[in-house]
Amino acid sequence: MRDLLAAYPPLVRSATQLAVTYRGRTILGVITGFFPLLTMAVWLTVVAEAGPPAGWTTGDFLSYYAAATLLWNLSGDQVVWQWDADMRSGDLSVRLLRPVHPFHQYATSNLGHRLVSLTMLVPVLVIAALLVPGLDYPTNPVRLAATALALALAYAVGLTMASTFALIGFWSTQTTNAWMLWWGLGSFTSGWVAPLALMPDWVRTAAAILPFRTTMGFPVELLMGRLDVRQTLFGFAVGLGWLAVFALLYRIIWRRGIRRYQAVAG
Amino acid sequence: MTRWMRHVRILGICWRAAVASEVEYRLNFVSNVVLSMFWMLWAVAGASVYFRYTGAVSGWTNAEVLVVIGLFFTLNGLRQMLLQPNLERMTDYVRLGTLDFLLIKPFDAQLLVSLRHLNVNTLLDPVLGLALTITGVVLAGRGTSVTALASFAWMLACAVLLMYALTVSMMALAVRLVAAEELGRVTFAFLELSRFPVDLYRNPAQTILTVVPIAFLTTYPAAALLGRLNPYMLLLAPAAALSAVILATLAWRRSLRSYTGASA
Numbered sequence: 268m269r270d271l272l273a274a275y276p277p278l279v280r281s282a283t284q285l286a287v288t289y290r291g292r293t294i295l296g297v298i299t300g301f302f303p304l305l306t307m308a309v310w311l312t313v314v315a316e317a318g319p320p321a322g323w324t325t326g327d328f329l330s331y332y333a334a335a336t337l338l339w340n341l342s343g344d345q346v347v348w349q350w351d352a353d354m355r356s357g358d359l360s361v362r363l364l365r366p367v368h369p370f371h372q373y374a375t376s377n378l379g380h381r382l383v384s385l386t387m388l389v390p391v392l393v394i395a396a397l398l399v400p401g402l403d404y405p406t407n408p409v410r411l412a413a414t415a416l417a418l419a420l421a422y423a424v425g426l427t428m429a430s431t432f433a434l435i436g437f438w439s440t441q442t443t444n445a446w447m448l449w450w451g452l453g454s455f456t457s458g459w460v461a462p463l464a465l466m467p468d469w470v471r472t473a474a475a476i477l478p479f480r481t482t483m484g485f486p487v488e489l490l491m492g493r494l495d496v497r498q499t500l501f502g503f504a505v506g507l508g509w510l511a512v513f514a515l516l517y518r519i520i521w522r523r524g525i526r527r528y529q530a531v532a533g
Numbered sequence: 534m535t536r537w538m539r540h541v542r543i544l545g546i547c548w549r550a551a552v553a554s555e556v557e558y559r560l561n562f563v564s565n566v567v568l569s570m571f572w573m574l575w576a577v578a579g580a581s582v583y584f585r586y587t588g589a590v591s592g593w594t595n596a597e598v599l600v601v602i603g604l605f606f607t608l609n610g611l612r613q614m615l616l617q618p619n620l621e622r623m624t625d626y627v628r629l630g631t632l633d634f635l636l637i638k639p640f641d642a643q644l645l646v647s648l649r650h651l652n653v654n655t656l657l658d659p660v661l662g663l664a665l666t667i668t669g670v671v672l673a674g675r676g677t678s679v680t681a682l683a684s685f686a687w688m689l690a691c692a693v694l695l696m697y698a699l700t701v702s703m704m705a706l707a708v709r710l711v712a713a714e715e716l717g718r719v720t721f722a723f724l725e726l727s728r729f730p731v732d733l734y735r736n737p738a739q740t741i742l743t744v745v746p747i748a749f750l751t752t753y754p755a756a757a758l759l760g761r762l763n764p765y766m767l768l769l770a771p772a773a774a775l776s777a778v779i780l781a782t783l784a785w786r787r788s789l790r791s792y793t794g795a796s797a
Contacts, residue, residue, distance in 0.1 A: 295715045299722040306579075308734045313587050315735065320586035444564045451575050461582040 274367050275375060282379020290383075297384050300339050306461065307332035321465050326401030327491070331462050333392055333402055334487040339459075340384045341418065342482065343426030346373040347446045350433035355440070359528070370430055370517070377426065405492040413499060417486035420506045425482040427513040434517065437524030453477065458484025464493075478513070481506035543640060544648055551618075551651040558654075565654040566661075569610070573665055576602050576728070591732040596672035597759060598730065603666030604689070604751040605728045608696055610658025612724060616700040618650040620717050623707035632708075632792065643785050647701055670758060681760040684767055688754040691770040695749055698777035699723060705784040708792050727751040746773050 286293045310328045313320055319327075350373065353359040362369045396402050432449060436442040454460050455470055457479035463471050474480045485502045488494050494502065555562075580602060584595040593601075626632040626646070636642050670677055703716040710716070727750040731742040742748055749770050756762040 291710075292712065292715050295718060299718050301722070302725065305726070305728065308738060309583055309590065309729060312590055312733055312735050313583055316590065317587035441560070441564050444568050447568060448571055451571060454575075455578070460579045465582060465585070467585070 271367065271371060274371070278367070278372070278375035279379045279382070282376045283383050284379075285376075286380045286383035293380065293383055294387065297340060297387055300336065303332045303335045303339060303459075310461075323462065323465065324401070326403060328462075329399060329402040330404060330491055331487060333395060334404075334490050335458065335483060337385070337388060337392060338418075338421060338483045338486060340388055341381055341422050341425075343374070343377050343381070343422060344429040344446065344450065345380075346377050346426065347429050347433045347443055349373055349376070350430070351436055351442045354436040354442075354528075370521075373430065373433075374426055378422075381422070404490055406490075410489070410492060414486055414490045417481075417489050417503070417506075420503065420510065421482045421486050424478055424506055424510050424513065427510060427517060428478060428482075431513050431517045431520060434520045434524050437520075437527050453479035456480060457482055458487060463488075475501075476505060478506075478509035481509060540641065540644060544644070547649045548651045552653050555653040562654050562656075566657050569606070569655070569658050569661055573602070573606055573661060576606070577665070580729070591730070593730050593732060594673065596669050596674070597755070598733075599669030599672065600666050600755040600758060601669075601730045601751045602728065603662050603664070603669055604692075604755055605662070605724070606665060607659045607662030607689075608692060608727070608750060609721070609724055610655055610660075610662050611693060612696055612700070612720065613655040613658060614652050615648060616696065616720070617717055618652040619647050620700055620703055620707065620720065621713050622650065623704055623713040623716075624711050627708055627711050627792070636789070642789070643701065643782060647697070647704060666755070666758070673759065675759070677758065678760060681758055684762060684764075685754055685758040687767060688749075688757045688762070688770055691774040692750045692754055694774035695746060695777050696724070698774070698781040701778075701781035702784050705781065705788040708788040723747070724750065730755065746777075749773055 307328055310320075310323075311325055314323070314325050314328065319325075323331075350359075350369075353362065353369075359369065362372055365372065396404065429446065432446045433442060435445055439445070455466070456463070456474035456477045458474075460466075463474050463480065463484050466474070474484065481502070485494075485506065489499060489502070577599060580598050581595060583590060588594065590598075623646075626635065632646070635645055638645060699720055703713075703720050707713045707716050726742060726745075726747045730752045731739050731748040732752065734742065753762060753766050753770060757766075
């Protein structure tokens with residue numbers, strides 16, 4: 268465990284250097300992730316024409332989607348594609364020879380890239396929050412600290428969930444498609460398709476116990492000050508519960524899957 | 534004319550080879566069809582959330598928005614089938630020097646590089662997209678006419694040309710930047726802007742998207758099909774599409790002049 272913790276900083280650092288070296292790619296990744304802004308733009312038209320839906324004003328939508336963009340750039344699901352590519356090409360064999368478990372190799376690589384994206388995005392968001400009227404977060408130190416924790420939890424749950432899914436690759440070549448199905452279904456309960464407050468009741472009930480809200484809706488709602496203490500604690504409990512579930516599932520599936528792995532090349 | 538026939542025949546041979554090599558992987562095809570249908574249902578369900586709170590956004594009802602979403606999937610299907618498999622090969626063409634060989638073939642280099650490969654897995658996507666569009670028209674319940682269908686076909690052809698021009702300009706950029714994967718993402722991002730009718734955005738976004746010409750991709754073809762297109766657009770669309778193709782071709786030729794070849 269201590270070896271592992273010691274390995275994290277240099278691995279993450281080398282990933283950040285990679286992301287900075289290929290900064291054009293990283294910047295494009297951030298810029299092309301504007302889907303939340305499209306949905307937001309339509310909501311703003313709805314507000315202008317039909318009045319605030321469920322009491323959500325223009326300012327609420329701006330604050331929601333600005334934060335949602337941040338969460339989108341914090342998602343760890345790229346690891347699914349990396350695992351898939353490495354299992355096909357046999358590069359996973361090389362990774363197996365290294366002293367750190369492949370999970371952590373992919374995790375550190377992803378974390379490094381995310382940190383660079385965030386470094387580019389956070390200043391933009393802060394400036395937007397200062398300049399755009401209506402885009403506003405009712406911050407206080409406790410809430411900011413809780414949001415920071417929720418962001419870390421969002422990343423951890425997203426990453427372990429994606430990594431667990433990536434292990435399907437030991438049995439099938441359809442991992443990425445399976446992941447997209449799972450992610451697509453989940454996006455209705457994560458707050459990605461629309462803020463959960465605007466979804467039908469049954470979707471909201473499902474969202475409260477499914478893992479997806481932890482990865483997006485929960486931190487955003489927390490930052491916007493829409494959750495009371497009880498709701499906040501419940502959100503953290505659900506997120507931590509799923510983190511434990513996926514960590515356990517990952518270990519079980521890994522043990523079974525790695526026995527089937529037949530490297531083609533490396 | 535014979536020159537054109539020859540081009541068509543040779544592309545036909547290329548595509549037959551692409552089909553032959555990919556029917557080996559039937560599971561991929563099935564899995565892709567399932568996923569495409571899923572993304573369409575996803576988009577339909579997602580768009581319906583707006584209409585829980587309003588009957589129409591900027592004059593577009595839910596059914597009419599489905600017409601546009603269907604066209605978005607049609608164009609994206611065509612992009613993934615015809616354009617993307619060629620664009621994504623550009624990095625290797627330049628890096629490995631394969632482009633040298635393609636350039637010396639006795640065939641129009643731009644056509645060969647931009648249309649040689651075909652992704653059979655997405656063959657059904659444009660069909661599924663059109664099916665959604667038709668569903669939208671039926672649900673909108675105002676019927677259609679021969680004029681509407683003809684102007685729709687005309688506008689859709691212009692939209693496809695625009696997509697082609699966009700991809701060729703990305704290929705021209707790829708010769709210099711050697712980053713086809715990212716440029717592919719940019720192409721999709723452009724197309725993604727056409728997921729909803731541009732009228733659903735407020736100004737200045739709406740005006741920008743009309744000028745850029747995102748509106749010509751899905752909004753105007755859909756308006757044509759729904760019989761409410763400004764007839765003036767029937768002339769403007771081909772002008773926009775043709776000038777885009779000419780500009781892209783010029784950009785492609787220009788970037789070839791700066792290409793020096795990595796091997797031979």
